Amino acid sequence: MASENKFEPTNPTLKWIEDRLPLMGLIYNSIGGGYNVPRNLNYWWNFGVLAGFMMVVQIVTGIILAMHYIPNIDLAFDSVQHIKRDVNYGWLLQAIHANGASMFFIVVYVHILRGFYFGSYKAPREILWFLGIIIYLIMMATGFMGYVLPWGQMSFWGAKVITNLFSVFDFIPFIGDGIVNWLWGGFSVGQPTLNRFFSLHYLLPFVLVGVVILHVWALHIPGSTNPLGIDAKGKHDKIPFHPYYTAKDAFGLGVFIIFFAAFVFYIPDFLGHPDNYIKANPLVTPTHIVPEWYYLPFYAILRAIDNKLIGVLAMFSSILIMFAMPWLDGARVRSMRFRPLSRFFFWLFVANGIFLGYLGQRAPDDILWFGLVATSYAQMATFFYFAYFLIIMPLVSRMETTKPVPTSIAAAVLEANKKG
């Protein structure tokens, strides 16, 4: 979106700088008064900014933790306890970082589902959407490696199970056989593994920053979507990002920080696992291995399939399938406000995802209801997960009669105000 309000500093010093390096103009046009945004964004549009905030929180606290953490299999576990007990404010920084990972995933999940609901992946925002999926994949890799660093029992066995996922590719000649040994740097998860995970856990967030910059860049080409899903047509459909949305985002950020702080100060271990307070022991697998909550739905998909290769491929596909959404969804209307049937299936998809998460933390042989074990329910939920993308989305989006769409954002907003 080309800026309609140009940044022209009156201060001669600022002007001198701006003429040579238009950095202030870039910021002004990205998140300032120079970026014009649809006037009808609701609070679901806060979560992109919240995700950016969490990324900064994680990087700042992470860099500090790395000043005290020791990536050595004999010392890592104790160094985390040292951070929590001895380092000044270490208890706070560690709790922010550990819970921050969960907070980052919460806001990103809402942000992704916002995209599902309001059709943010549809033309002309496909590449914006792809960059988002890449960000999500980098987050998953970073979160996984970070969880290994405290070197507790869940860290160790989580690392072992997830790296073993790659052993399914052992049918590939030359590289397949040694792929897990290459990942581990040995015959098992050990010192070389911990060391390289620490290195990559430090690196990947900066890669993430790079992709986020591309994501924001791609966002500024067509501009934000909006709850109505119609294109902003003229000046009366838009308002400048600053002060309108900086204020709205600041309010949302305040509410979010209260939520975040409740975890950090009152229940810092609520989202963790007691087993991770036991130092890693390569001889004993905890009786019940569970990943962090944000991976549970995918873990349930992995376990639902009784074949290692197909299970692993299903798990990877469950995320990669989002790349196809711009084409799986053939609807001409973006927002599900005007697509009641799609909206019904969307909420079913959300409920199914939560159900998969629930199943992911149960033991596979647990008998749940009607004498059926968790795995049987996981199979049904996995079927629905893929059916949503491959059957429901292509058919419903093309066959559904949509409700009438307003002629412009301004018209819809003014209409609502008249009624209000």
Next chain:
Amino acid sequence: MTTHDDVVEERRNFLYIATGAAGVVAAGAAAWPLIDQMNPSKDVLALSSIEVDLSKIPLGQNAVFLWRGNPVFVRHRTEAEIAEARAGDTADLADPEKDEDRVQKPEWLIISAVCTHLGCVPLEHHGDFDGWLCPCHGSHYDISGRVTKGPAPLNLPVVPYEFLDDSTVRIG
């Protein structure tokens, strides 16, 4: 008819391809150390073998030893367990193997304790087949360490070992 321009163009194309090919080879050669450094280092590869004193493992018991960073099961099998393992030879197995091919002495089963699904350590005296049960994703193994149920694709592999005498075995 071959003109001067054709010759020049042909020569230029040849140079493009030759330069490009040399560049690809050089890039690959430069990348290889960056990739190969992640493979097990020499000290890891040089990890020695271990010796296990079998006289300390009572009949019917399962002992676990750490070899190259991974646990190994040494199971002292009873006559009944051996018979059960032999009977299992005819079962419908995902990875068919005879029990006699998996042991040097039938009373001593020495196998990797790493589940072939995703690497957890299975629990002994658990599961539907009197052998092991992997707690992570529910793979069952029989008393010969063969997968009988669940997502694991292969049997628990037999590790290399040799008997030094009747009560000592060297693994590795």
